[in-house]
Amino acid sequence: MTKHHRSNSAGGTTPTRALIVGSTALFTDMLVHGLAVPVLPLLPAVVEEGPAATGVLFSSYAVAMIIATLFAGRMVDRLGPKTPLLLGLVGLAVATMLFATGGPYWLLLVARLAQGLAGGMSWVAALSLIAATTPFEKRGQAMGIAMSTITLGVLIGPPVAGFLVDHYGTAAPFLLAAALALADGVLRVVLIDGSPKVSDDPGGPASVMRVPGSLSIVLAIVVGAGVLSGIEPVLPVHLGATAQTVGLLFGLASLTAMVANPVVGYLVPKVSSKVLVGGGVVAAAASLLVIGWASALWGVCIGMALLGASSALLLAPATTLISEQGLRSDPPTLGGAFALYNFAYAAGLAGGPMLTGVAVQQLGFSSAMAVTTGVLAIIGCASLFKLPNQGAGTISRD
Template sequence: MTTPHTAPAGGTTPTRALVVSSAALFTDMLVHGLAVPVLPLLPSVVEVGPEATGILFSSYAAAMIIATLFAGRIVDRYGPRTPLLIGLVGLAAATLLFATGGPYWLLLVARLAQGIAGGMSWVAALSLIAATTPMEKRGQSMGIALSTITLGVLIGPPLAGFLVEHFGTASPFLFAAAVALADGVLRIVLVKDSPRVTDDTAGPLAVLKVPGSFSIVLAVAVGAAVLSGIEPVLPVHLGASSLTIGLLFGLAALASIIANPIVGRLVSTASPRLLVGAGVVAVTAALVVTGFATELWQTCIGMILLGASSALLLAPATTLISEQGYKSTPPTLGGSFALYNLAYAAGLAGGPLLTGISTGQWGFTSAMVITAAMLAVIGGAALARLPQAARQAE
C-alpha cells in the first residue's frame, strides 16, 4: 500500500503533480488574461453596455465558485484526475466559443464554461499536490503552483493585444485553444493514476472557523477585486487599441511580479497589518488616479499602483492563510489554500460587477471613486482582526 505522497511505479510523482498543477493554473489565468483587452471591445459586448460587460466578466468567477463546491466532492470520490479532464474540456470549449466574437449570450456561455473549467482545475490541481507531496514540502509546492497564476495574468493581456493587432480578434482565443491542448497532453500523460488525499481531510470551512481567517479572506478578496474591477470598463473608457490596453494590464501585472518578492521578504519582519494597510491605501490611490487620469502616463501610474497594491494584500495573506491551516482542527494545508481560492474568486466576481454597474449609472470616474471607497472600507475591516504572523507572535 502506498502513502499519499509515494507514487506507485508509473504513477504520479510529486514532481509530475507540481508540473501538471502549475500548467493547469497558468493556462486558466492565461486564457483569463487573453480575454481582458479583447472582450470589452467586441461589438456585441459594446452594444450591451458597461453593466452587462461587468456581468460578463464576473460570471467567470461566479461559475468558478459554484464549480469549486462540486469539484471537491468529485475529487473526494474519484480523485483529482477526473476534474482535471473535465476542466480541460470546459476550457477548450470556452476558447473556441470566444473565437466566434458573439453574440453576447454566446460569450456569456463561454465565460461560464471557462469558470467551471477553472473551478475544476484549481481544486484538482491543489488536491493532486496534496495527495502526492509530503506535508513538510506541501506548502512550498502549492506556493509555486499558485505563483503561475500571476505569470498567466502577466503574459495574457499584452500577448492578446499583439495577436489582435496582427491577426484579428479571434487569434488570442485560437492561440489559447492550442495552449489548452498542450496543457491537456500534460494532464493525460503525466497523471496516470488518481491519488487520494488521506492526511489532509479538512476543508476551507475548518480554516474559516479559526479566529482571524475571515479578515484574511477580506484582504484576499480586495486584492483580487482591485485589478479585475477595471478589466471590463477601462478599455472602453480609454478607447485605445487592444495592444495598448494589453500593455497597460501587463504593466500592472509586472509591477505585482516585482513587488511580490519584496513584500514576501518583508512578511518575515514587518507586521502583516502594516503591509495590508499599505495595500489598502495603494488600492484607494490607484483607483482614484485611474479614475481622474486624463493622460496615458497618468493611467500608467494608476496601473502600477494597482499591481503593487495586489502584492501588498496577497503576499501577506498567502503566508497567513497557510498558518491558519495549521491552527485548524484537524490541521490542513489543502483546506487553507482552498479557502484562499474561494476568496480570490469572490473578489474576481465582485470587482467587475461593482465597476460595471457603477460605470453604467454614474460614469467611469465616479465608478472608480465608489469602488475605491468600498474596497477601502472592506480592507479596513480586514485590518481589525488580522492575525500576526506566527514568527512575530512567538
C-alpha cells in the same frame, strides 16, 4: 497536533510531476483569463450591451468558478484529481472556441460560464493533486509555487492578446488559447499516472474559516482580487485605445505585482501583516483614484503600477497567512486553506467587475472609480481588525 505522514503518491505520480501538471493547469487557466481582458470589452456584441452587461460578463467567470469548486471537491474525493482535470480541460477548450466566434453577447456569456466551470474544476483538482503527492511538511512550499503561476498567466495574457488582436484579429488570442489547452491536456494525460488522493489532509475550508483571524485574511484576498478585476471590463472602453495598448497597461500592473511579490514575501516575517495589508489598501485606493481622474495615458500607467503593487501587498501576506491558519485548524489542513483562498479570490473576481460595471453605467467612469474606492477601502479596513501577524515562525493575533 497530530503527526502527518507522507502522502501516498498512488500510481507513481511523483511530487515533481504533480507540481508541473498542477502549476501548468493554473497557468493555462489564468493565461486564458488574461487573454480575454483586452478583447472582450471591445467586441461589438459586448459594447452594444453597455458597461453593466460587460461587468456581468466578467463576473460570470468567477460565479461559475465558485459553483464548480463546490462540486469539484466532491468529485476529487470520489474519483481523485485526474478526471476533474480532464473535464476542466474540455470545458476550457469549448470556452476558447466559443470566444473565437466574437458574439452574440449570450454566446460569449455561455463561453465565460464554461471557462469559469473549467477553472473551478482545474483549480481544485490541481491543488488536490499537489497535496496528494507532496509530503505535508513540503506542501506549503509546493502550493506557493503553484499559486505564483497564476500571476505569471495574468502577466502574459493581456499584452499577448493585445498584440494578436492588432495584427491578426479578435479570434487569434482564443485560437492560441485552444492550442495551449491542447498542450496542457497532453501533460495532464501523460504525467498523471493513476488518480492519487489526499490521505493526511482531511480538513476543509470551513475548518480553516473557524480559526480566529481567517475572516480578515479572506477580506484582504477579496480586495486584492477585486481591485484588479474591477478595472478589467471598464478601462478598455473608457480609454478607447487599441487592444495592444490596453494589454500593455494590464501587463504593467501584473509586472509590477511580480516584481513586488518577492520583496513583500521577504518582508512578511519581518513586518507586521497589518502594515503590509494596510499599505495594500492605501495603494489600491490611490490606484483607482489616479486611474479614474487621469487625463493622460502616463497617469493611467502610474495608476496601473500602483494597482500591481497593491495586489502584491494584499495577496503575498495572505498566501502565507492562510497556510499558517491551515496549520492551526483542527484538524490541520493545507488543502482546506488553499481552497478557502480560492473561494475568496473568486469572490473578488466576481464582485469587482459587477460593482464597476453597474457604477460606470449609472455614474460615469470617474465617479464609479471613486465609489469603488470607497467600497474596497471599507472592506480593506475591516480586514485589519483581527488580522493575524506573521513573525519568527509563529502567528499571533494583534
